[in-house]
Amino acid sequence: MTNTDQQRTMSIPSFAIGIAGGTGAGKTTVARTVADTVGEAVTRIPIDNYYEDLSHLDRAERADVNYDHPDAFEWDLLREHLESLLMGQPIEMPQYDFERHTRTDDSVRVEPTDVIVLEGILALHDDEIRELLDLRVYVMTDADVRILRRIERDVVERGRELEGVIDQYLETVKPMHERFVEPTKKDADVIIPEGANRMAVDLLVEKVQAELGGEHGDAVDTPRERARAERDELESTVSPLDPTE
Ligand SMILES: Nc1ncnc2c1ncn2[C@@H]1O[C@H](COP(=O)(O)OP(=O)(O)O)[C@@H](O)[C@H]1O
Numbered sequence: 083m084t085n086t087d088q089q090r091t092m093s094i095p096s097f098a099i100g101i102a103g104g105t106g107a108g109k110t111t112v113a114r115t116v117a118d119t120v121g122e123a124v125t126r127i128p129i130d131n132y133y134e135d136l137s138h139l140d141r142a143e144r145a146d147v148n149y150d151h152p153d154a155f156e157w158d159l160l161r162e163h164l165e166s167l168l169m170g171q172p173i174e175m176p177q178y179d180f181e182r183h184t185r186t187d188d189s190v191r192v193e194p195t196d197v198i199v200l201e202g203i204l205a206l207h208d209d210e211i212r213e214l215l216d217l218r219v220y221v222m223t224d225a226d227v228r229i230l231r232r233i234e235r236d237v238v239e240r241g242r243e244l245e246g247v248i249d250q251y252l253e254t255v256k257p258m259h260e261r262f263v264e265p266t267k268k269d270a271d272v273i274i275p276e277g278a279n280r281m282a283v284d285l286l287v288e289k290v291q292a293e294l295g296g297e298h299g300d301a302v303d304t305p306r307e308r309a310r311a312e313r314d315e316l317e318s319t320v321s322p323l324d325p326t327e
């Protein structure tokens with residue numbers, strides 16, 4: 083199928099899902115399972131690929147960066163890419179190397195699809211990005227489970243020393259989680275406990291399949307449009323609570 087064909091037949095804007103949660107919560111596993119189960123209509127965008135390019139710093143300086151603060155990410159580029167994909171345009175997605183703490187020289191061309199899954203610790207942090215999402219998910223897993231998972235992953239897959247992983251966790255990962263990641267839970271439509279829990283993933287898959295089953299292109303009453311209309315209506319009728327009450 084050519085890109086033009088794809089743009090003509092896919093639904094525009096695509097259905098966008100954001101999956102946030104702490105490190106090791108199971109975000110990637112949930113997103114991957116949904117994508118693998120549903121198939122090629124789903125594209126996964128890990129926000130780790132949008133860490134700022136720090137190739138101008140040397141390795142020791144890069145290792146010292148706080149990667150859990152929102153300032154570590156290139157939000158403008160992520161917004162621009164997400165908007166492009168949702169509007170049926172392909173992007174050149176940067177690639178990230180966790181061992182070297184920097185972007186690689188390569189990028190990957192990503193074609194637009196009906197469903198886009200944005201996944202990362204701060205997937206629900208940015209106001210503008212949150213507005214682009216049709217479904218906001220927060221994966222909630224206890225901190226002790228998450229740090230154990232992270233130690234295993236960072237040492238085995240990311241070439242890190244145990245002591246460094248523990249120091250980083252205590253100095254930046256944990257405080258930034260409490261300050262920036264955990265508060266986004268309140269913005270989620272759905273909270274998934276423990277990561278890739280079977281029932282929750284099945285429900286997500288069902289939801290995505292329902293979206294795909296709706297009319298494409300110029301449809302006027304897909305489940306997504308109904309959900310959006312209901313949310314807009316609710317937001318316009320609910321007045322903010324009076325803080326003095
Ligand atoms: N429900 C679960 N039960 C057991 N292990 C899980 C579960 N969900 C995820 N994991 C495991 O936890 C680890 C971290 O998951 P991952 O999806 O990489 O987390 P994140 O993307 O949030 O950092 C992986 O080894 C994954 O297989």
Ligand SMILES: Nc1ccn([C@@H]2O[C@H](COP(=O)(O)O)[C@@H](O)[C@H]2O)c(=O)n1
Pocket residue numbers: 104105106109110130133149150179180182183184202203255
């Ligand atoms: N060079 C880097 C960049 C990021 N990290 C850590 O990755 C975590 C986010 O990825 P998850 O898959 O765990 O959600 C984040 O907590 C950063 O601390 C890093 O260690 N090094």
